[in-house]
Amino acid sequence: NTQSTESIGYYSFLTPAPRGPQNQTDNNGFGSVNTSNNVSSSLSQSAPIYQPQKEYTVSYFYRFESITxxxxxxxxxxxxSRTGNLEGVKVKVISKKSPAFGEILADDIILKINDIVVRDVSNFVDISNYLNKGTIKFEILRKGQKMIKEISIT
Structure with missing residues (x-):
C-alpha cells in the first residue's frame, strides 16, 4: 500500500472469507447466519494509522480584533485534567503591540477577566467585546500557580 500523505500510514490485516454462501436463518428469524468455517482465500483490508500533528495553527476568529x-x-x-479546571482558555498568541504583551504569556490559562469566569473561547470573545478602557484584571494559571495580572487599555 502507498501512503496518501506523510501524516497517515496504514495498518494491513487479513480477514478470512467464507468458501461459499451457506447461510441459514438464525433461531429468532432475524437475518442470516454464516455456518461455513472453510477458508479458501482472504481479503486484504487496511485502516489508517493515527499520527498526531506536531504543530497546529490558531485559525479561528480571523475577523476578531482583540482589544487585549x-x-x-x-x-x-x-x-x-492537568489543572483540574473545566473552564478557562489557553493563550496561544499575543500581539506584540498589545497591552498584554509581556504580562500574559503563551500557554497561560485565563480563568477570569474582571472577576467574570471565562468558560471557553466564544465566552472570551463576548467578554472582550464589552471591556472598557482602563485597567483590566486577569486571573490566570501559570505553571500551576494562580496569579492576578493587570493590563491597561487606553
Whole structure:
C-alpha cells in the first residue's frame, strides 16, 4: 500500500472469507447466519494509522480584533485534567503591540477577566467585546500557580 500523505500510514490485516454462501436463518428469524468455517482465500483490508500533528495553527476568529491582543484556544482534555479546571482558555498568541504583551504569556490559562469566569473561547470573545478602557484584571494559571495580572487599555 502507498501512503496518501506523510501524516497517515496504514495498518494491513487479513480477514478470512467464507468458501461459499451457506447461510441459514438464525433461531429468532432475524437475518442470516454464516455456518461455513472453510477458508479458501482472504481479503486484504487496511485502516489508517493515527499520527498526531506536531504543530497546529490558531485559525479561528480571523475577523476578531482583540482589544487585549490575546488570542486563546479552548482547553484540551489534557489541560483540563492537568489543572483540574473545566473552564478557562489557553493563550496561544499575543500581539506584540498589545497591552498584554509581556504580562500574559503563551500557554497561560485565563480563568477570569474582571472577576467574570471565562468558560471557553466564544465566552472570551463576548467578554472582550464589552471591556472598557482602563485597567483590566486577569486571573490566570501559570505553571500551576494562580496569579492576578493587570493590563491597561487606553
Amino acid at each position: 491582543g490575546i488570542y486563546p484556544i479552548d482547553l484540551s482534555d489534557l489541560d483540563k
